[in-house]
Amino acid sequence: MRIITVFIFLFIFYFTAFSALKKDETLSVPISGPLDYIEQPFDVLHYDAVIDLTKAPSKEMSGVCNITLYWKEKPDTNLFYFHLRGLNIDSAFYDGTRVTAVAKDSITSATYHYEITPPAGDEKDTVIVTVYYSGIMTAEPGSSVWGGVQTINGILFAMGVGFYNNYVSATQHWLPCYDLPSDKATFHCKFIVDSGKVVASIGTLQIHKQDNGTNIYEWTHNFPCATYLYTFAVADYIPIQISDSTPPVVVYARAKDSTAVKYVFHLLPRTIQAFEKRFGKYPFEKAGYVMTPIGSMEHETMISYDSAALLYYYSLRDSLNMVGAHELSHQWFGDMVTCRDFRDAWLNEGFATFCEAIWYEELFGWNEYLNYIRAKMQNYLGSIVGQEGIIPLYDFPRASPSSNYPATIYNKGAVVLEMLRYELGDSLFFKGVNDYLSGCKFGDATTDTLKYFMEQASGKNLNWFFDQWVYKSGWPIFNINEYISAPYQDSLYNLTLSVQQTQLGGLFIHVPVEAKIRFYNDSVVYKMLTVDSAEENFNFGSLPKIKSITYNNGLNVRTLAEFYPKIVSVKDNPDKPQSVFAYPNPANNYVRLLFNKPIGNTTIKLINSLGQELLTTSTVIQNEGQFYILNVGIVPAGSYLLLIESNNFCDSINIMIQP
Numbered sequence: 001m002r003i004i005t006v007f008i009f010l011f012i013f014y015f016t017a018f019s020a021l022k023k024d025e026t027l028s029v030p031i032s033g034p035l036d037y038i039e040q041p042f043d044v045l046h047y048d049a050v051i052d053l054t055k056a057p058s059k060e061m062s063g064v065c066n067i068t069l070y071w072k073e074k075p076d077t078n079l080f081y082f083h084l085r086g087l088n089i090d091s092a093f094y095d096g097t098r099v100t101a102v103a104k105d106s107i108t109s110a111t112y113h114y115e116i117t118p119p120a121g122d123e124k125d126t127v128i129v130t131v132y133y134s135g136i137m138t139a140e141p142g143s144s145v146w147g148g149v150q151t152i153n154g155i156l157f158a159m160g161v162g163f164y165n166n167y168v169s170a171t172q173h174w175l176p177c178y179d180l181p182s183d184k185a186t187f188h189c190k191f192i193v194d195s196g197k198v199v200a201s202i203g204t205l206q207i208h209k210q211d212n213g214t215n216i217y218e219w220t221h222n223f224p225c226a227t228y229l230y231t232f233a234v235a236d237y238i239p240i241q242i243s244d245s246t247p248p249v250v251v252y253a254r255a256k257d258s259t260a261v262k263y264v265f266h267l268l269p270r271t272i273q274a275f276e277k278r279f280g281k282y283p284f285e286k287a288g289y290v291m292t293p294i295g296s297m298e299h300e301t302m303i304s305y306d307s308a309a310l311l312y313y314y315s316l317r318d319s320l321n322m323v324g325a326h327e328l329s330h331q332w333f334g335d336m337v338t339c340r341d342f343r344d345a346w347l348n349e350g351f352a353t354f355c356e357a358i359w360y361e362e363l364f365g366w367n368e369y370l371n372y373i374r375a376k377m378q379n380y381l382g383s384i385v386g387q388e389g390i391i392p393l394y395d396f397p398r399a400s401p402s403s404n405y406p407a408t409i410y411n412k413g414a415v416v417l418e419m420l421r422y423e424l425g426d427s428l429f430f431k432g433v434n435d436y437l438s439g440c441k442f443g444d445a446t447t448d449t450l451k452y453f454m455e456q457a458s459g460k461n462l463n464w465f466f467d468q469w470v471y472k473s474g475w476p477i478f479n480i481n482e483y484i485s486a487p488y489q490d491s492l493y494n495l496t497l498s499v500q501q502t503q504l505g506g507l508f509i510h511v512p513v514e515a516k517i518r519f520y521n522d523s524v525v526y527k528m529l530t531v532d533s534a535e536e537n538f539n540f541g542s543l544p545k546i547k548s549i550t551y552n553n554g555l556n557v558r559t560l561a562e563f564y565p566k567i568v569s570v571k572d573n574p575d576k577p578q579s580v581f582a583y584p585n586p587a588n589n590y591v592r593l594l595f596n597k598p599i600g601n602t603t604i605k606l607i608n609s610l611g612q613e614l615l616t617t618s619t620v621i622q623n624e625g626q627f628y629i630l631n632v633g634i635v636p637a638g639s640y641l642l643l644i645e646s647n648n649f650c651d652s653i654n655i656m657i658q659p
Contacts, residue, residue: 028079031104032180033111034168035395037341041078043070044178044185045126047227051174052192053199054214056156056234059149061087062134065176068185071125080116080129083172083179085148086138093130094118101131110166114176131176138173140165148173152293157233159297159304163403168342169228177227181338182444184224191217191232198237200252200290202230202302221301223284224442226338231299233290243269247282252290257307260314264321265289271325274362275332275355280434283336283441287328296323298330298352320363322356329355337437340444345405346393346470347450350413357414373418373558378584380411381475381562386590386629392473394447415560416469422512422557423465424458432457447471468508469560476501476508477594478531479581480565482549495540497549499531502596504625507534511561514554519544526554564594579651580644586656589633591642595621599646604630607641614640621646632657 032038044067051063069080080094085107092101094116101114116129139148140162147162147170162170169179177185190207191199193215203221210216233252240258242249242265249268253261272282288302295306309323333355334348353376361369384407391397391408393416398404421429432454436445439453451466479502485494497515501507513529521544529538551563564581581594593604599621606615614635619628630642637659644651 028077028115031081031111031113032182032341034166034180034342035110037180037182040081040178040183041071041073042080043072044068044183045070046186047175047177047188047230049175049189050192051189051232053156053197053232053234054192054194056193056197057151057154059137059151059156060135061137061174063175064130064132067129067131067176067178069127069129071127074118074123074125078118080118081113081178082116082129082131082176083113083167083169084131084133084176085112085167085172087133087135087174089114089176090132090134092116092132095122095124095127095129097122108166112167133176140170140173146294150294155233155235155293157235157290157292157304158231159292159294160228160231160299161297161404163405164400165404166398168404169226171227171230174232175227175230177230179227180341181226181228182340184226184338184442184444186223187219187221187225187230189219189232191219191234193217193234196236197234198239198252199232199234200237200239200288200302201232202288202300204285221285223300225300225335226444229298229300229335229338231290231297231302231304233292233302233304237290240265242266245269247272247285247287249287250289251305252288252302253307253310254291257291257310260310261291263317264310264313264319265324267319267321268324268328270362271321271328271359274359275329277362278358278430278433279332279437282331284331287331289324289327296327298327298334298348300331300335303327303330320359322359325359326352326356329358332437336442337440338444340446342404343395344446346396346409346413347445347447349405349410350393350417353410353414354417357418370555370558373415374552376411377415377558377560379588380408380415380560381592382584382587383589384408384411386592386631390473393470412560415558418558419469419512419560420454420462420465423462423510424454424460428458429454464509468506472506474503474505475560475562476511476531477503477562477581478513478551478564479596480551480563481568482565483568484546487545491545492542493545495543495546497529497538497540498535499529499538500535501531501533502594502625504623508561512557512559513551513561513563514556514559516550516553517543518547518549520547522547526556528554528556562594579649580653582642582653582655585653586658587632588658589631591630591632591655593628593630593642593644595624595626595628597624598622598626599649602628602644602646602649604628605643605645606630606632606635607643608638 046068049065089101092099097119099116104115105112137149139145139150142164147159149158158174161168172179195213199217201219203219206220207218237252238255240251240261251261284301286301289305291307292304295304297304329352333351339347357369357372360372388401388406436450436453455462479500481498483496509532511531515527517525562583579596582591602619602621604617605613637657640655642653
């Protein structure tokens with residue numbers, strides 16, 4: 001009887017505890033992280049702030065922010081979260097009732113935030129949370145400061161993201177807000193500054209007035225906007241109207257830079273037209289730029305633009321303004337449609353870099369578009385990989401030497417989109433992109449969202465494309481043996497290309513390989529191959545005498561791949577493949593050596609034309625397909641010999657290093 005009683009007691013205890021635990025677990029939805037989207041029960045609709053910056057360019061400030069939010073579901077257990085870093089909360093109110101904003105997580109945590117518990121019995125679905133705050137505005141921690149609030153050269157300005165902070169979004173350094181890209185809201189702010197100062201911000205300038213020795217600027221943006229795209233800049237700016245068409249183009253700059261601004265930005269209206277032709281009407285009320293000491297950053301309708309880039313372009317009399325075009329394209333890709341969390345940051349930066357090539361195509365035609373893409377690919381393979389390692393586009397690592405915005409997602413992202421354009425053709429590609437933009441307009445998206453719209457537009461299953469080019473790291477490496485037969489009737493030749501994939505990390509399929517074949521009569525033909533297997537043969541007969549064959553230099557596409565061709569005559573032994581390959585060649589800062597067999601302890605020497613050893617290094621090559629990255633950026637431009645030696649192996653490669 002006592003055993004049964006104890007059992008009943010324990011059952012009741014554990015059932016009660018489990019029920020309480022389950023109830024406690026539903027107390028609130030955990031806050032989202034910058035790399036981990038969690039849908040919240042609330043939706044922030046609007047931020048309305050008054051910020052006193054009369055001490056500018058000092059970072060001292062005081063302000064009040066009214067946050068209008070809508071409860072999508074409101075059981076008594078829900079909490080409201082907001083972010084604020086480095087500033088003091090003086091008081092907080094929930095629909096006029098004073099509440100306590102409780103700091104949660106460590107200040108060094110990516111999810112450091114404040115929680116507000118709604119007052120008991122408040123069942124309204126739309127409420128206003130008011131936060132009074134003050135202090136000295138800060139920026140992302142560390143020695144390489146970019147995101148947050150800074151004051152440089154008498155300019156006080158905010159940059160919306162950080163390169164090295166674990167929380168990415170940096171508007172929380174000056175505004176209480178739910179600082180994650182998935183929750184977009186409209187914005188109004190009344191900035192109060194000293195007389196003689198001008199404030200540039202997002203949206204439309206509704207009011208500018210003087211009041212008792214201060215200037216008041218009220219900016220309103222009536223489009224839902226991710227908080228990391230909010231900004232302000234305070235200085236002795238003048239607004240320079242580049243165009244008063246729709247949308248108007250205005251640049252805020254100091255008077256001394258006005259001549260440079262007018263020259264560098266005079267093609268901006270045409271850039272807008274080029275992007276509108278491809279992606280639909282410009283989505284916002286203005287195209288604004290503000291000159292800041294560092295940059296550049298695509299804040300919605302008020303792009304921060306690095307003043308050093310302005311002066312550099314002006315010194316070259318360059319009005320192509322690729323920085324301006326890149327940031328402008330973000331108004332479609334990143335601003336109008338925003339990545340849901342920062343795992344998908346490549347959607348912003350890959351498209352913006354691809355749009356640079358679209359701008360080149362608009363000005364100079366198709367061949368220059370392909371050349372621009374080729375330059376991005378060569379920079380990626382020849383330099384960026386050596387600096388950042390081989391990382392994927394989606395959910396890439398962020399630890400050094402990577403960052404929140406590694407160059408990989410820009411350059412590789414652009415090449416991958418160019419390849420998707422080739423795969424689908426122009427009509428289906430741009431239909432899919434426009435469906436993506438209109439379907440997600442003023443909202444957010446993921447890589448799978450883009451894939452869905454491209455599949456719907458094309459009727460194709462694109463799992464393979466996104467799996468190998470976006471979610472997976474690396475690229476195909478092709479060894480190509482070129483078998484050219486002895487001449488037969490009418491001096492014609494038979495060509496067989498034996499294509500072998502040698503990269504580590506798995507097979508790539510449906511890879512377009514364009515071969516450019518030049519004959520001794522200087523005529524040219526292009527042959528498009530599609531590689532699907534680890535090793536394939538492609539036969540082309542009845543060809544004139546062949547002078548040269550090059551790859552990835554045709555009329556249609558630039559494929560993210562490496563090519564190592566070798567001419568094999570009929571008398572050669574085709575079973576003796578080359579053992580070491582060097583790419584890129586010519587090189588800039590890095591040479592990657594690919595070893596096709598393990599050779600053990602290896603010495604690598606860089607020798608100049610005088611026989612002098614300029615570099616010597618050692619490594620161990622244990623695996624077939626192993627890479628070794630050699631830094632050659634410290635030697636002068638010129639022709640060199642790479643000597644690779646081990647106990648039972650010796651090979652050499654001639655390389656060229658470019659300035």
